[in-house]
Amino acid sequence: MNFSPKRALVVVLFLCCTNLTFGQNFKFGKVSLEELKEEKNQDDSSAVASVLYRKYHLKFKYLDDIGFVVETRVHERVKLYSKDGFDYATVSQKLYNSESKHESLTGIKAFTYNLVNGKIEKHKLQKSGIFSTELSKFYDEEKFTLPNVKEGSVIEYEYLVQSPFYYSIDEIPLQYDIPIKHQEVSIETPEYFVFKPSQKGYLTLNPRYGSKPGKISFTSKTRSDNNGALNTNYSTQSIDYKISTTEYVMENVPALREEPYVNHMDNYRSAVNYELSYVQFPQSTREDYTTTWAKVVKTIYESDRFGKQLKRSRYYQDDLATILDTHITDMEKMVTIFQYVKERMNWNDYLGYYSDKGVEKAFKEKSGNIADINLMLTSMLSHAGLKANPVLVSTRDNGVPMFPTMEGFNYVIASVELDDTIILLDATNKYAEPNILPSRALNWFGKLVKKDHSFTTVSLSPQKTSDIDVVMNITLDENGTINGKCRNTHSSYHAYSFRNHFATQEEEQYLENLENKNNGMEISNYTLKNKMEMGKPVIESFDFTMDGQADVIGDNIYFQPLFHKATTENPFKLEERNYPIDFVYPIQERFKINILIPEGYQLTSKPNNTNLVMDEKMGSFSYAVAANGKYLQVAVRFSINQAIIGADHYLQLKEFFKMAIEKQTEKIVLSRI
Structure with a gap:
C-alpha cells in the first residue's frame, strides 16, 4: 500500500474541520438548518x-x-x-x-x-x-x-x-x-x-x-485598633486540592x-x-457515610416521626374498645381493626415512611399520608395484642434500591404475624384486603422492622393465584350474530382491580366502556354481586348481543369459539429482552362456553385439543372443544404461576403466548346439513 503524506494531511485537516464544525454546533444557540430539516431519527x-x-x-x-x-x-x-x-x-x-x-x-x-x-x-x-x-x-x-x-x-x-x-x-x-x-x-x-x-x-x-487541580479561595477579615482608629484588614488565602473526574x-x-x-x-x-x-478534610477526623441496612432501619425507627408515632395510643383507645369484642379471634381482631382504619381514614396522595401530620392529628382529621395511616394501623394492631410491625417499602416508581440508603424507601405498610405467617396490610386503599396490597407497593422486597431495630426481609410478590372465571351460554344464528348470558367471577387481585376500576365511574359509563371495548356488544340485565364485600369474589352477570361474530360463506359458518374473549395479539414482540417479566401476581383465566349452533347446521371441523406447559410449570394453557348434540362445549384455561419470570425464560414465554394465541384464533366450521 502506498502512503502519501500529502493525502494524510488532507485527511487530518478534513477531520479537524469536521470535528470543529461538529463541536461548534453544540454551543448554545448554534442550531443548524440540517437539524431543523431532519424529519426522523436515522437509527x-x-x-x-x-x-x-x-x-x-x-x-x-x-x-x-x-x-x-x-x-x-x-x-x-x-x-x-x-x-x-x-x-x-x-x-x-x-x-x-x-x-x-x-x-x-x-x-x-x-x-x-x-x-x-x-x-x-x-x-x-x-x-x-x-x-x-x-x-x-x-x-x-x-x-x-x-x-x-x-x-x-x-x-x-x-x-x-x-x-x-x-x-x-x-x-x-x-x-x-x-x-x-x-x-x-x-x-x-x-x-x-x-x-x-x-x-x-x-x-x-x-x-x-x-x-x-482545584483551589479554594476565601477572604478573612480582621479588625485592629490604631491609636483609637478602628482598621479593617482583609486577607485572601487559598488551599490547593485535587479533583477526581469521571466522564x-x-x-x-x-x-x-x-x-x-x-x-x-x-x-x-x-x-x-x-x-x-x-x-475527610485536612487535619480532620474521617467522617464515614457508608451505611448498612441495619443503620438505615435504626435511624428511621428512632425518628420522632416513625417510632414515636407507633407508641402513641391514647387517641384511639376508646374507639378500639368499642369495635373489639373480647371473645373474637386474633384473625378477626386484625380484620376488624384493618377495616375500621380503612373506612375512617382517607389517603391524601402523599407517600413517605415518616408521619407528616402526626398520627393523632391525622386520626382527628381522618386524613393523612401513607405513614400517618399505616403507622396508626400498626399501633392499633399492636395495642390489641397482635404481633404487628411496620414494613419499609420502596414503591415501583421509586425503583429497587441498589445500596443501603434512606432514600431507598418511600413507603410503609403494616404486618401481622399469625400462626407463623406474615400478613401484609395497607389501609390507604378502600378496597385492599389482607395480603392484597396496592400495586404501587408490590416491588420485590420490604424490610419488616421490630422495636429492637432488628429487621427481616419479606417478599412483597403475591404467591396466591388471582382468578377470572368466565361462563357463557351462547346462541349462534345463521347470520353470525350471537346472543347469550355471561357471568364473570373475579377473585383476589382481580377483584381488587375491578373494585378500584369500577369505583371511578358510574355503572352506566362502565357498561358503555365495556360495550365499546367489545366491538359494539349490547348489554342488558346487568347485575353485580359483592361490590364492597371484601374477601369475596366480585361476580358480574349480564345478557348480551353481538353482530358479526362469524363469517358466513356459502353453506359454511366460520367462527372462533372464544369470540370476543380470544387474545389475538402477542404482547411480547422483541427478539430478546434483558429484564424480568412482571405480571404483578400469578393469574389464572378459565373459560367455559356453551354454544348452541344454528338449526340445520352440523359441526364439520374444530381445532384439536391442546395442552401446553412451560418449564418449571411457570405457565400452562389447555384448550378443548367437544360436540354434544346441538351444543359445542369449549373449555380453556390459561395460567401464569409466578408473579415474576426471569429474562432468561423470555423466548420460551414469547413462544408460549404465540402458541396459545394461535390456538385461540383457530376456527370452528359449521356446514349446512
Missing part, C-alpha cells in the same frame, strides 16, 4: 423526538458562607419530529427542601427554533412559561414549557441546580425514553469527598477517569422502550449512582 424511525445533544456537568463549589455545594449544569438540545413528541417541550426538575436548607434552580435559558420559509425563527422562553409547584413538605418542582412548538421544532435549554446536600448525589440517567445522539456527562468531586460509583442498566459504559461520552444511545409487564422501566434505565463513602 430509530419510530422516535417521536431525539436528543441531539446533552451535556450534564456536576461539580462541587465552595462558598464562603455555606461551604461546599453541588452544582449541576444541564444543557440539552431536542428535536421534535411529531406532535407525539411535544411532551418533551415541558421540562421539570424536583428540588429537595429540609427545614434549614433547600435546593434551587436558576439560570434558565430556553429557546424554540422553527424553520419558516427556509429561515430560522427563534422564540425565547418567557417568565410566564416557568412554574413552581409544591409537591410535598419536602419537595418542590420547577417546570417550564417551551413556546411556539411545532412539528419539526428544535428546542434548546440550559439551567443550573444548586444543592447544599453534598452527601447525596441524585441518580444520573444516561438513557432516555427517546434516542440520544450525543451526550457528555462529567462528574467532578474534590479529594475530600470519596464516593463509591455504581452502574445500572444494560448499556455498556466506558467511563474516562482523570484528575485536575461519559456516548453516541447514539438507544431509547428505553416501554414494554409490557415491567414493574417500572426506570429500574432498567442505564444510569450511574454515587454513594458517599466518607468525608
Whole structure:
C-alpha cells in the first residue's frame, strides 16, 4: 500500500474541520438548518423526538458562607419530529427542601427554533412559561414549557441546580425514553469527598477517569485598633486540592422502550449512582457515610416521626374498645381493626415512611399520608395484642434500591404475624384486603422492622393465584350474530382491580366502556354481586348481543369459539429482552362456553385439543372443544404461576403466548346439513 503524506494531511485537516464544525454546533444557540430539516431519527424511525445533544456537568463549589455545594449544569438540545413528541417541550426538575436548607434552580435559558420559509425563527422562553409547584413538605418542582412548538421544532435549554446536600448525589440517567445522539456527562468531586460509583442498566459504559487541580479561595477579615482608629484588614488565602473526574461520552444511545409487564422501566434505565463513602478534610477526623441496612432501619425507627408515632395510643383507645369484642379471634381482631382504619381514614396522595401530620392529628382529621395511616394501623394492631410491625417499602416508581440508603424507601405498610405467617396490610386503599396490597407497593422486597431495630426481609410478590372465571351460554344464528348470558367471577387481585376500576365511574359509563371495548356488544340485565364485600369474589352477570361474530360463506359458518374473549395479539414482540417479566401476581383465566349452533347446521371441523406447559410449570394453557348434540362445549384455561419470570425464560414465554394465541384464533366450521 502506498502512503502519501500529502493525502494524510488532507485527511487530518478534513477531520479537524469536521470535528470543529461538529463541536461548534453544540454551543448554545448554534442550531443548524440540517437539524431543523431532519424529519426522523436515522437509527430509530419510530422516535417521536431525539436528543441531539446533552451535556450534564456536576461539580462541587465552595462558598464562603455555606461551604461546599453541588452544582449541576444541564444543557440539552431536542428535536421534535411529531406532535407525539411535544411532551418533551415541558421540562421539570424536583428540588429537595429540609427545614434549614433547600435546593434551587436558576439560570434558565430556553429557546424554540422553527424553520419558516427556509429561515430560522427563534422564540425565547418567557417568565410566564416557568412554574413552581409544591409537591410535598419536602419537595418542590420547577417546570417550564417551551413556546411556539411545532412539528419539526428544535428546542434548546440550559439551567443550573444548586444543592447544599453534598452527601447525596441524585441518580444520573444516561438513557432516555427517546434516542440520544450525543451526550457528555462529567462528574467532578474534590479529594475530600470519596464516593463509591455504581452502574445500572444494560448499556455498556466506558467511563474516562482523570484528575485536575482545584483551589479554594476565601477572604478573612480582621479588625485592629490604631491609636483609637478602628482598621479593617482583609486577607485572601487559598488551599490547593485535587479533583477526581469521571466522564461519559456516548453516541447514539438507544431509547428505553416501554414494554409490557415491567414493574417500572426506570429500574432498567442505564444510569450511574454515587454513594458517599466518607468525608475527610485536612487535619480532620474521617467522617464515614457508608451505611448498612441495619443503620438505615435504626435511624428511621428512632425518628420522632416513625417510632414515636407507633407508641402513641391514647387517641384511639376508646374507639378500639368499642369495635373489639373480647371473645373474637386474633384473625378477626386484625380484620376488624384493618377495616375500621380503612373506612375512617382517607389517603391524601402523599407517600413517605415518616408521619407528616402526626398520627393523632391525622386520626382527628381522618386524613393523612401513607405513614400517618399505616403507622396508626400498626399501633392499633399492636395495642390489641397482635404481633404487628411496620414494613419499609420502596414503591415501583421509586425503583429497587441498589445500596443501603434512606432514600431507598418511600413507603410503609403494616404486618401481622399469625400462626407463623406474615400478613401484609395497607389501609390507604378502600378496597385492599389482607395480603392484597396496592400495586404501587408490590416491588420485590420490604424490610419488616421490630422495636429492637432488628429487621427481616419479606417478599412483597403475591404467591396466591388471582382468578377470572368466565361462563357463557351462547346462541349462534345463521347470520353470525350471537346472543347469550355471561357471568364473570373475579377473585383476589382481580377483584381488587375491578373494585378500584369500577369505583371511578358510574355503572352506566362502565357498561358503555365495556360495550365499546367489545366491538359494539349490547348489554342488558346487568347485575353485580359483592361490590364492597371484601374477601369475596366480585361476580358480574349480564345478557348480551353481538353482530358479526362469524363469517358466513356459502353453506359454511366460520367462527372462533372464544369470540370476543380470544387474545389475538402477542404482547411480547422483541427478539430478546434483558429484564424480568412482571405480571404483578400469578393469574389464572378459565373459560367455559356453551354454544348452541344454528338449526340445520352440523359441526364439520374444530381445532384439536391442546395442552401446553412451560418449564418449571411457570405457565400452562389447555384448550378443548367437544360436540354434544346441538351444543359445542369449549373449555380453556390459561395460567401464569409466578408473579415474576426471569429474562432468561423470555423466548420460551414469547413462544408460549404465540402458541396459545394461535390456538385461540383457530376456527370452528359449521356446514349446512
